[in-house]
Amino acid sequence: MKHFCRREFLKFGAALPLAMNALGLRAGNTPKPSSPPRRVMFICNSLGFYEPHFFPKVRGDVSSSTYLENLAVKEKLTVFQNLYHPGMDTSNHDSEKSFLTGAPYPEAAHFKNTISIDQILAEQLGKGTRFPFLPLSIYDRGWGCSWNRRGVPIPPLHDETQVFNKLFGQEDLSARRRQVSNDQYVVQCLYRDMEQLRKQGRESSKIDAYRTVVSELEAQLKHEELWLSAKKPVVPNPLSDDQEFAFSTKISNLLELSKLAFQTDSTRVITFSMDWIYGAINVPGATGGWHTLSHHGGKEDALGKLSLIERDILKHLNSFLVELDRIPEGEGSLLDHTTVVIGSNFGDASNHTCKNLPMIVAGGGYRHQGHRVLEKPTPLCNLYLELLHQHNLDVGQFGSSVRDAGLLRG
Numbered sequence: 488m489k490h491f492c493r494r495e496f497l498k499f500g501a502a503l504p505l506a507m508n509a510l511g512l513r514a515g516n517t518p519k520p521s522s523p524p525r526r527v528m529f530i531c532n533s534l535g536f537y538e539p540h541f542f543p544k545v546r547g548d549v550s551s552s553t554y555l556e557n558l559a560v561k562e563k564l565t566v567f568q569n570l571y572h573p574g575m576d577t578s579n580h581d582s583e584k585s586f587l588t589g590a591p592y593p594e595a596a597h598f599k600n601t602i603s604i605d606q607i608l609a610e611q612l613g614k615g616t617r618f619p620f621l622p623l624s625i626y627d628r629g630w631g632c633s634w635n636r637r638g639v640p641i642p643p644l645h646d647e648t649q650v651f652n653k654l655f656g657q658e659d660l661s662a663r664r665r666q667v668s669n670d671q672y673v674v675q676c677l678y679r680d681m682e683q684l685r686k687q688g689r690e691s692s693k694i695d696a697y698r699t700v701v702s703e704l705e706a707q708l709k710h711e712e713l714w715l716s717a718k719k720p721v722v723p724n725p726l727s728d729d730q731e732f733a734f735s736t737k738i739s740n741l742l743e744l745s746k747l748a749f750q751t752d753s754t755r756v757i758t759f760s761m762d763w764i765y766g767a768i769n770v771p772g773a774t775g776g777w778h779t780l781s782h783h784g785g786k787e788d789a790l791g792k793l794s795l796i797e798r799d800i801l802k803h804l805n806s807f808l809v810e811l812d813r814i815p816e817g818e819g820s821l822l823d824h825t826t827v828v829i830g831s832n833f834g835d836a837s838n839h840t841c842k843n844l845p846m847i848v849a850g851g852g853y854r855h856q857g858h859r860v861l862e863k864p865t866p867l868c869n870l871y872l873e874l875l876h877q878h879n880l881d882v883g884q885f886g887s888s889v890r891d892a893g894l895l896r897g
Contacts, residue, residue, distance in 0.1 A: 533580070589866070
């Protein structure tokens with residue numbers, strides 16, 4: 488950070504991007520927790536799943552789903568039907584911004600998002616890890632699923648090699664220490680700027696906003712300094728470079744990195760935005776624009792190609808869950824201590840509707856129900872509120888939640 492305009496740094500809310508640049512933080516030589524830690528992963532398939540193929544045809548029987556019949560861990564998951572986000576009727580693709588926040592009307596000109604559930608969980612679960620949270624996405628558009636307390640998007644990581652290097656690669660510790668020292672000096676300058684604003688009689692709301700950003704940055708730098716001397720886990724590079732099916736390869740690689748990040752306790756909170764909207768993709772048996780195919784209009788040819796894309800995604804998600812379940816941990820498996828939430832901001836991407844969202848909760852040690860059809864449309868945030876409670880976070884409300892409806896059983 489040789490040339491740096493600190494006011495620009497604040498203007499663009501760069502405290503979190505700085506933290507992402509500092510994803511060089513956790514240890515292979517720190518003591519393991521006395522009992523398996525709890526972990527959470529949220530996966531958003533931004534173009535949803537074709538509803539007639541996704542939801543079970545027989546109530547309560549996951550095996551009656553065209554897409555889910557081959558899932559190998561049916562006894563450790565629940566498919567929820569009739570969940571929705573209020574205030575998304577005209578949101579179109581902007582609804583993805585609210586997938587983990589529940590903030591209504593994201594298409595509005597003056598929309599301001601709220602904190603995403605993963606960030607609340609990271610504050611509690613991520614304290615003892617090198618990375619309090621790990622935001623991932625398929626491509627680089629500057630935002631994904633995660634939003635901080637100021638409603639600012641947290642830039643996700645999308646390059647698999649860079650993610651692997653940040654998690655497990657060697658780094659120049661001397662250079663890292665110099666960067667931390669420089670950044671600490673920046674924080675001192677920001678405090679002086681804030682004092683000048685106060686003396687100039689600037690609006691208290693602006694000073695408070697300034698103070699919030701400075702506090703975020705200061706906390707992140709303290710966390711980084713704590714992990715400077717800790718060695719990273721030694722992990723062989725597992726990444727595939729198969730470019731014939733680049734879309735499929737990328738999903739597989741990012742899920743593999745997520746598994747390794749959990750397995751090495753490098754993080755306990757991950758978000759993964761599957762957001763490849765533009766351009767053609769190639770999966771076994773089909774080539775086409777995913778976004779274009781999602782607007783199938785009921786056409787058989789488009790639905791056939793779309794189905795192959797969605798089956799390919801679910802194949803990788805199934806493998807991910809299976810591999811988590813094969814890793815012993817404590818008296819169970821890594822999956823038993825990891826809640827994996829798979830869903831979408833769209834119930835029907837073809838018509839841009841946000842009702843009856845396709846939602847799966849897997850793992851986490853709950854008494855799963857296979858397939859649960861809610862009697863009436865229920866805010867998705869009710870489920871999120873319960874997840875917070877299940878992770879010992881005593882909050883009375885989250886987003887559009889009405890109440891903790893007991894959708895999960897510990």
